[in-house]
Amino acid sequence: MGDHGPAKGLSRWLFTTNHKDIGTLYLWFSFAMFLVGGIFALVIRAELFEPGLQIVQPEFFNQMTTMHGLVMVFGAVMPAFVGLANWLVPMMIGAPDMALPRMNNWSFWILPFAFFMMLSSLFVEGGAPNFGWTFYAPLSTTYAPPSVTFFIFAVHIMGASSIMGSINIIATIMNLRAPGMTYMKMPLFVWTWFITAYLLIAVMPVLAGVVTMMLMDIHFGTSFFSAAGGGDPVLFQHIFWFFGHPEVYIMILPAFGIVSQIIPTFSRKPLFGYDSMVYATASIAFLSFIVWAHHMFTVGMPLAGELFFMWATMLIAVPTGVKVFNWVTTMFRGSISFETPMLFSIAFVILFTIGGFSGLMLAIAPADFQYHDTYFVVAHFHYVLVPGAIFGIMAAVYYWLPKWCGNMYDETLGKTHFWLSFVGLNVTFFPMHFVGLAGMPRRIPDYALQFADFNQIASVGAFLFGASQVFFMFIVIKTIMGGKKATDQVWESAEGLEWTIPSPAPYHTFTTPPEVK
Amino acid sequence: MSLDLSKSLTPVCRVLAGAGLLFGSAAVMAESAVEPAQRWGVNMTPGVTEISRGIYDLHMLIFWICVVIGILVFGVMFYSMYKFRHSKGAKPATFHENTTVEVIWTVVPALILIGMGIPASSMLMDMYDDAEDAEVSVLITGYQWKWKYEYMDEGVSFFSNMRTSRGEINNIEPKGEHYLLEVDNPLVIPTDTKVRFLITANDVIHAWWVPAFAVKQDAIPGFINTAWTVVEEEGVYRGQCAELCGRDHGFMPIVVNAMEKSEYNSWLGARQAEAAELAQLIKQEKTFDELMDVGKDVYNKQCVVCHGANGEGGVGKAIAGSPVATGPMDQHLSVMVNGVPGTAMQAFGAQLNEIELAAVVTYARNQWGNNMGDSVQPVDVYNFKQAN
C-alpha cells in the first residue's frame, strides 16, 4: 500500500482522503476567500476615501462590512489554519495521516457550498446580510433581509465543518503520536491546535444555537430576541459573544504555535520556556470563556458584571505577556537571520503586542465607554488579526512551502512581499486608532469632515496591502512551478519530524512510525 | 477609598498627558470639544464633565503604561536583532528555560494590572449612579434613523433628525462645516445641572453617544438604560449613533445644546407654549390646499427616503397607486399612526403631530395619480388616535 500515488484528475481532489491533499484544498480555498474578503474591504475603503457617498449606497456598504467580516473570519482565517493543521500535524507527530480521513474530506467539501450560499445572497432581492458580522438581533431577525435564512444555513454548515475538523485534529493528536512523542514533546504548533480544537468544539455549537434561535424568531413565531414578544435582545449578545470571544482566540492560538516554531529556527536557539508556553496557551483558552461581556460594556450591565468582566479581561494580559516575553527571550543571545518567515514572525510579535496594548486599553471598562464601537476597536482587532492571524499564516506558508512543494521560494520576492504588506498594513490600520479616538464610529458609510485626512491615508494603505497579496499569490505559484530544490532539512536549524522526511514530502509519510527520543 | 485613588492619580496623568509628544494635540482637542472640530485629531477629547475628564486621564495613564512596557519589550527585541545577528557571526546560547524569570514576568505584569484595575474600578463606581437626584430627566428613544427626546416632567417632546441634505451627501452641494453632525432639533440641557438620560429604542438597537460627556449607552428596544451627566461648559456638543442600526446608521447624529439654567428655562417655556398652541391649532379646520402644502413638506422630510420622490417606492412600498392610499381612510390612518409592525414602516403617530399626519395623508391620497379627492382634518386624526 504505502507507496501508491494520488489519483489522477479532478477525482483526486474530490475524493481524496489524504491529509496533504486536503490541507492543500483548505489552503487554496482560504486564499480564494482572502481575496474575495479583500475585495469587499477595498470597496469599503474606496467608499471611505472621501466624505460623501461616491461608489456605493449605504445598503450595499453595510453588506460589504458584513460580508468582509464573515468571509475573512470563517472563510479565510479559520480554513487556513485547518489547512495548516492538516498538512503539519501528522508530519509533526509522526502519524501517517489524520485519524478520520473520510470525515476530513467531508469537512472540507461542505465549506465551498456554505460560502457559495452565503455569497450568492449578494445577488438576491433584498441583498446580502447587512447587519454586521456580529449580527445583533433584532437587526438580524425582525429587520433582516430575507437572505438571513441562507446566512443561517451557511453558518450551520461552517460550524459542522469546524467541529468535524476539530474532532479529527483531537483524535489524531491523542491517538496517532509516534512512539516516544509524549504530550510535552509535541511541537508547539500541535499544542496550540490541540487547545484550539477544544475551543472550537465548545463554542461552535453555541453559535449554531444562536443562529437557530434566530431562525425560530424569523420563521416560527418565537420571541427569543424580540422584546415585543417578551424576549431579550441582550440575550443574543451574551450568546453570540460566548461564542465570539473564544472565536478570536481560535483565530490566534495556532498563529502563536507557528511563530513558536519559526522564531527558534531563525534564532538558532531552542524555544525559551516551552512548558510555560503550553501552560500560557491553556490559561488563555480557559480565560477566553469568562470574558465575553467585555464586548458589551455599554449594554447596561450591572456594576458587578462590569467589574468582573473588566478584571477577567485584564487577566488575559498575563499569559499573553508570558508568551511575548518567551519569544523575545528566545531571540535574546541567539544567532538571528532574517529570512521571510522570520520577518513575518518578528512583525507578528511586535504588531500583535501593539494590538494587545489597545486590547488592554479596551478592557478598561470606563474608558471603553469612549472606545466602544469606534474605529479604535476596528484598529485594535485588525492589529491582532492581520499581523496576528494573517501574518502567522503567511510566515507558515513561507516556512513550510519548500517542504510541501520541494522548491525554495525566491527570498528577494518574499522579503519584498513582507515589506509591502508590513507598510500597507500599518498605513491602513494605524490611523484608525486616531480617528477612533477622535470620535469616528465604526460601520458608517460616510463621516464628518474632520476624519477625512486619516481615512484617506488608510484607504491608500489598504490598496497597497491588497495589491501585495496578489503579489504573494504570484510568489507561491512561481515556487510551486519551479525554483531551487529544497533540501530535506530546508532550514539550517529547523527541528522536528517534518524536516526528517524528503522535500517535497512524499504522498504518504510515516507509514511506519518514527522513533522519538 | 477608591474614590480618592482616582482623584490622586489625576494630576499624574495630567503631567503625563501634558508631556505627550505623540499625543501633542490633546491640548488642542480640549477646545475642539466645543467647535469647530479639528482635522488630524488623534486623541480622545477630555470633554466637559468630571467623568469625561476622569476617563480621559485613565485612558492616558493606561496609554503611557503601555508605551513604557512597549519600549522595554521592543527595546530588548531590537537590541537582540542588532546584537545577535547571524550575519555578524553571533554564536547562539543554548539556555531555554528559567523558572525564576517565568515567575517574575508573570507576577510583575499582574501587579501592574492591579495598579491599572484599581483606578479603573473606582472610576466605574463613580459612573454608576442611577441619578435619581437629577433635576432634569430626558427619555431618549432611538428610531431608524432619528432620535426622540422627551422631557419627562415638562410635557415637551420632539424628534431630532439629521439636517445635512442628501445633496451634500451625494456630493451635489458643498458640504457644510458640520456635515453629518447637524440636526433640526438639538437636545437642550442646562449646564451645571445633573441631567439623567433614560435611553431606549423603538425598533433595533442604537447607541446614544456624546464624546464630550463620555456618555455612551445602548438604546435597546424593551429596555431602559440610564446615564447621566453634569455639563460644565455651555456649548454645542456633537455625537453620533454608535451601534449599527441599519441603512442610515451613519446618518443619525446627536446634537446637544448646553445652556445656562435661566436660558434653558426660557427655552423650555417657549417649547411648552408651542405645544399648547399646537393643541389649539389641531382644533382648527384646514383647507385642502393648506393640507396639501404641509403634506408635501412632511412627505419630503419624513417619507421620501423610503417611498421615493414620486411615491414610486424603495425600501417602502409604492404610494402611487397603493391600495392603502387609495383605500378606506381608517386603514390609511392606521398604517400612518401605528405603522406596519415588523417592517421599516414606523408608527408615525408618535412622531408627527395631528396637523402633519392629516396633511401627509391628504397629500398621499391626492398625488402621483392617486385621485381620491378627499381629505382628513387634524381633529379627525386626533379622534382616531384617541380611539385606537
Ligand SMILES: [Cu+2]
Ligand atoms: Cu442608530
